[in-house]
Amino acid sequence: MPELPEVETTRRGIDAVATGHTLKRMIVHEPRMRWPIPKDLPGLVSGHVVRACRRRGKYLLIEFDHGTQLIHLGMSGSLRSVLHGELLRKHDHVEWQFEHVTLRLHDPRRFGSVLWHPINAGPIEHHPLISKLGIEPFDPDFDAKWLKKGFAGRKMSIKQALLAGDVVVGAGNIYASESLFRACIHPKTQASRVSLARCERLVIALQSTLHDALQSGGSTLRDYVNATGEAGAYFTLHAAVYERDGQPCRNCATPIKRIVQGQRATYFCPRCQKV
DNA sequence: CTTTAACCCTGGAGGC
DNA sequence: TGCCTCCAGGGTTAAA
Numbered sequence: 001m002p003e004l005p006e007v008e009t010t011r012r013g014i015d016a017v018a019t020g021h022t023l024k025r026m027i028v029h030e031p032r033m034r035w036p037i038p039k040d041l042p043g044l045v046s047g048h049v050v051r052a053c054r055r056r057g058k059y060l061l062i063e064f065d066h067g068t069q070l071i072h073l074g075m076s077g078s079l080r081s082v083l084h085g086e087l088l089r090k091h092d093h094v095e096w097q098f099e100h101v102t103l104r105l106h107d108p109r110r111f112g113s114v115l116w117h118p119i120n121a122g123p124i125e126h127h128p129l130i131s132k133l134g135i136e137p138f139d140p141d142f143d144a145k146w147l148k149k150g151f152a153g154r155k156m157s158i159k160q161a162l163l164a165g166d167v168v169v170g171a172g173n174i175y176a177s178e179s180l181f182r183a184c185i186h187p188k189t190q191a192s193r194v195s196l197a198r199c200e201r202l203v204i205a206l207q208s209t210l211h212d213a214l215q216s217g218g219s220t221l222r223d224y225v226n227a228t229g230e231a232g233a234y235f236t237l238h239a240a241v242y243e244r245d246g247q248p249c250r251n252c253a254t255p256i257k258r259i260v261q262g263q264r265a266t267y268f269c270p271r272c273q274k275v
Numbered sequence: 276c277t278t279t280a281a282c283c284c285t286g287g288a289g290g291c
Numbered sequence: 292t293g294c295c296t297c298c299a300g301g302g303t304t305a306a307a
Contacts, residue, residue: 002301003301032284033283034283034284034301034302034303035303058301058302072301072302073301074283074284074300074301074302075284075299075300075301075302076284076285076286076300091285107284108284108285108286109283109284109285109286109299109300110283110284110285111283111284111300111301111302112301129302129303153276153277154277154278155277155278156277156278156279160278163301164302165301165302172300172301173299173300173301262278262279262280263279263280263281263300264299264300264301265299265300
């Protein structure tokens with residue numbers, strides 16, 4: 001599942017090959033994604049120069065002079081660059097052909113999306129899918145006070161609040177569990193009851209978890225492939241708790257527990273992590 | 276306002 | 292070997 005490190009790794013990959021280059025042709029093989037890919041999108045962007053490849057949360061933002069393409073990888077999506085003429089694989093739904101290289105969006109589950117936001121519709125920050133996103137975890141303004149304020153009045157668990165992404169983005173299901181373990185916070189703790197000191201620990205934990213994942217190539221998913229087409233080194237994050245239920249905690253040897261919160265699996269150490 | 280559950284989809288795993 | 296069922300998950304949306 002592409003989380004922030006995977007998306008950032010992808011962004012760097014496509015930035016290197018696309019920015020400053022003319023998109024010769026965009027081809028949609030399968031428009032049925034999370035939302036239908038607009039029929040007129042290929043005609044709108046083909047022949048235009050890519051000005052920048054940015055990221056906001058898990059959204060990739062491909063900027064042109066006349067608008068921005070929003071790409072989300074969902075949970076099974078990947079973007080890779082291929083040489084011209086390489087056979088189309090099953091689930092290769094969209095391709096962007098540049099002069100020397102082609103980018104292909106591969107997404108078996110089709111939870112991903114490709115959308116268009118014209119420049120005359122206002123700044124991309126106002127797009128309904130972007131405007132409600134929380135702060136970037138590496139934004140200088142992101143600190144314990146920000147978390148405390150964001151979690152105020154929230155009766156849901158800290159795990160679910162973290163996952164919601166409207167306070168801070170970047171923690172998907174894997175890194176939410178991992179970050180809470182690093183911060184020694186029990187996932188069931190009510191969000192509003194997390195103290196400032198523990199928020200401070202969580203800030204550090206989240207940043208270090210994401211940083212470590214990014215360093216290892218942003219690879220947490222079995223079939224994750226980065227934007228240059230190299231297979232990522234799988235599970236290099238060396239998960240402390242994720243999918244380790246029943247196995248000994250790396251810190252205290254207590255068996256890791258698996259619970260379900262909001263229909264999602266959560267993993268934690270019942271001894272190291274306190275409410 | 277906050278919170279919860281359903282939904283989109285396919286591949287993989289396990290049962291028989 | 293094959294068929295069936297169940298499950299995973301990001302994130303939006305409708306409903307409570």
